[in-house]
Amino acid sequence: MRVTQTLGAQSSIPAAREITTKPRRSDQVFRFIVTAGGMSSLVILGLIAFFLSLKGFSVLREEQWSFLTESRWEVLQDGEGKIESSTFGIGAMLVGTFIGAFIAIIVGVPIAVLSALYLTFYARGPVKKFLISVIDLMAAFPSLLFGFWAFIVFMASAEYWAKLINKYLGFIPLFDVPAPFFERSPFIAGLVLAVMIIPIVTAISREVFDQTPLDRIQAAYALGASKLAMIRAVVIPYGRGGIVGGAMLGLGRAMGETVAVYTVLNVVYQINWQILFGAGGNVASLILLKFGEAGPDEVDALMAAGLVLFLLTLTVNALSDVLINRFGKKGR
């Protein structure tokens, strides 16, 4: 009885009034325009997906899953240049895309995190400011620059590493080569991609590290922690989400990279797991390679390849968003 009574008493508390104001006409227009502009990203992404699907649909319907798994890209023509049959599959290029991007992440992310740690916790004063500007600038360098630099300058050093790895770790199938041809390999392309994502991942990690709450850092130091112990106990738990997000962003960048990979890599149409050998591929560079001489049918196939690449990078981005939100909460 008592309970019901108190419940009854509670119900007499009035419901909260909703505070409403009728926006003025100018504000309604303003809000409409801004909201419309805000939707632009949604509209553009939707249009990209729609039009690439539209153009690539016929090829995808014909090839079905083999478009992703097959590794042939052939257009057979008769004597007069009429197309007899065509087969499109981007299997090798997909594998190449993943190989290159993973090498980039494995090499690039540790270096980037270490240099972000250096910038946040070791560098001081004007040196710190200068280094941060330089790295931010490097993040804005066009891929053309990286590609040609890699081709002319970097290739020789990368080959040195490839030979060294092959010499001592060649018994592992991944590092074996069918012939001593180390130039323009997926390994080298992966290293170039690593160089390209390092400034991006460094910048993001540094920003996250910078936001580590000062009171926690002080608490760790006051307990007799060394810098290493402080970073492990405070900075890493706090910044984990940011690092993972930055790495994923780098992964997306590396998977979609066209010009640099095209310049460095020897694009060959077969799945190549021997990363030190000079043959590989990547979806984006395939599009560039085939676009020049492609007929209408083949352009449709390239659109389908573009759609796959688009969805792939979109997935990676979505994943990075989820990871940042999940890991990010812990330690904050």
Added chain:
Amino acid sequence: MQTTPSSLASVAGNRTQRVPGTNLLGTGLETRGVHAWFGKKHVLSDVSLDFAAGTVTALIGPSGCGKSTFIRTLNRMHEFIPTAALAGQVLLDGKDIYESGTDVTKIRLRVGMVFQKPNPFPSMTIGENVLSGLKLAQLKRSNTDDLLESCLVRAGLWSEVKDRLGEHGGALSGGQQQRLCIARALAVEPQVLLMDEPCSALDPGSTFRIEETISELAKTMTIVIVTHNMQQAARVSDYTAFFLSDGGPGVMVETAPTNKIFSSPEDQRTEDYVTGRFG
């Protein structure tokens, strides 16, 4: 209640005075002519103070008088600020902690610190938080369960958290978090505990619990506490030092047993402050 000298003095007089040297806790902490700077700004001038082992000393004074800067020179947290500079000596058991070749992490193990805002490590559980000092300083202890319990008991938190040691530190109330931070500081067994306005972010009830804890802890260690709250200084401390800045660097105006500071201070400025005429 009106803050008058007589009431503060009665608060201070009502508590039993600890006499330095009755406990065998080492010779304590002494400072000799400590100055501090941030960049070109001279913020603290010529402070010489003795903190006898096994006593509680309160540092009082208006904002910006250098008392927080001073307490941070005592465990070398001062140098955490990039532009910081210093002169003078801080002697722990007669040995200068700023002497070259001294390992700063070892100093901070012997002189623990509790901050204004409770700052448990949110990525660790309550139990891990208490023992985090061992991990951070890479100390080996065999019986960590006993240590965990004794630290929480001394910090007055054991009964409240003994069934939820696996929960995250952030789940506790502000006052509990602060006592968790005290327990965390105790786990590395420091000789001296510095407290920089430990209650300023807490409600009166939590403040009371922490003051109780301080009184308990003073039996086994030396405590230095910075406080804005003169009532608190009168309640918990054996000695009180009054800091003041007249726009220039902060100086220590006067130090004396707490009941003397609040009943018959020697300096006019101290009297003005403790009677609430400014500050």
Added chain:
Amino acid sequence: MTQSAIPTPQTPWAVSPQQRIATGSLIALGAILAGIVVKTTGLSGKLGFAVSFFFFAALLIFIQQLRLRDLAAAKDSLLNSFALLGITLTLIPIASIVSTVVIRGYGGISFGIFTEDMTQASVNDPVDSGGLLHALLGTLIIVGVALIISFPIGLLTALYLTEIRGTLTRPIKFLVQAMSGVPSIVAGLFILSILIIPVTQEQTGLMASLALCILMIPTIARTAEEMLLLIPNELREAGVALGATQWRAVAGVVVPAARSGLVTAIILGVARVIGETAPLLLVSGGADALNLNPTSGAMGSLPFYIWKAFLTGGTQEAYARAWGGMLVLLVLIVSLFVLARYFSGRRVN
């Protein structure tokens, strides 16, 4: 009170000269050991030396810390060594890239390249014939048109995220981020599929601008959002409290207050796309002749010019031409960057 003797400020925690000498000599010893290793084992050349040098220097410092202090300190020194290694590995490529471009590009720069196009010359001709006027102006036009389209859209998106804060804020934020991850070649394919193939049938400067918009909008939107978030809320409330409509508060108070921030957003957006190559290869046509009309006919651009000289040439002259173009591009990017720093620095004051 004695005011006479104020001692000099000291920093007893700073690294002492003796420690510096000790560390320095350990590093020197590491170099010597590395030299011996390079001479005697298979690790050869500059790279071999660098690796063994790092290994020995880090190891020696580790041992020193272990003997002087303890294991915790030794491990800490290892992190220091690795952090230094990380920043070094990050900086070597940028130093190498900039010096390569400057050294190789210097020979490809002459006054003539800013006054001539490539109608009278082929990429393999000596550098003093022909030039990149068409490419430079083409890039400026393409990027300029892209900016005119992207800036309003980017700003509106940023305003939606900061001023309206509707229910879609979170999804829009995500979509903007997703859009910044769209590969540039996909942007080119998209313009091809939506406009060039079904409608215009012609590769023009405008098409290139539209492709670049897709890459530019997210950069502008995100930077502008950051800049607008820096505007204190009191300013907005002050505007509204004075009886202004939200529209007037935003247009009259918030946006003007963020002016230099928005300039930064523009500059970073331009820097993001100015060297973009892949979409231009698909949609711009890449003319050799000067064409100032973005709506008709192929249009040249710096990235296209460099690409063409590099891939279709093969002679020293073609390379010199490409590196010269690259130097011009790099100078443009660096200047944009310095400008962005200047404007975003002003925001703080």
